[in-house]
Amino acid sequence: MTVFSKIIKGEIPSYRIAENDSFYAFLDISPLMKGHTLIVPKEEVDKFFDVRDDMLGEWLLFAKPIADAIEKAFPCNRIGVSVIGLEVPHAHMHLIPINTADDMNFSRPKLKLSKGEFEEIQAQIISALVY
Known part of the structure; x- marks a missing residue:
C-alpha cells in the first residue's frame, strides 16, 4: 500500500481539497508554490499511462474546477500540470500555480509551511471551488 493510499483511507492526515468516488x-x-495540489486516483496504479483509459478523461474533468479554484485563490499566469511519478509508486498529478516555467522546477527548494499556513491555503482553495 502506498503513502497515497494511506492518505486516501485517512490513515495519514492530509489537507484535503476535494474527492469523489474515483479521485482524491x-x-x-x-510544495513548490502556495496552492500546489496533488490529485491521485483512489485505485492504486503505479504509472500514469497505466491508468484505465476511461479514467484519464475523468481525471482531467475532476481536476478542472480544482485548477480554477487554485487560480482564484493564488492569482497566477497559469496552473501548471505535471506528472512525474518517481517519488511515490502511485500515479499522481501536480497542479501548481505558476508565473514562469521555472516555477515548476522540482529541483528548486520546497516551501516550508506551518500547519496554520497549510490550513489557510486549504480554506482559500476550498472557498473558491465551484462545481
Whole structure:
C-alpha cells in the first residue's frame, strides 16, 4: 500500500481539497508554490499511462474546477500540470500555480509551511471551488 493510499483511507492526515468516488485531491506537503495540489486516483496504479483509459478523461474533468479554484485563490499566469511519478509508486498529478516555467522546477527548494499556513491555503482553495 502506498503513502497515497494511506492518505486516501485517512490513515495519514492530509489537507484535503476535494474527492469523489474515483479521485482524491490534497495539498502537497512539500510544495513548490502556495496552492500546489496533488490529485491521485483512489485505485492504486503505479504509472500514469497505466491508468484505465476511461479514467484519464475523468481525471482531467475532476481536476478542472480544482485548477480554477487554485487560480482564484493564488492569482497566477497559469496552473501548471505535471506528472512525474518517481517519488511515490502511485500515479499522481501536480497542479501548481505558476508565473514562469521555472516555477515548476522540482529541483528548486520546497516551501516550508506551518500547519496554520497549510490550513489557510486549504480554506482559500476550498472557498473558491465551484462545481
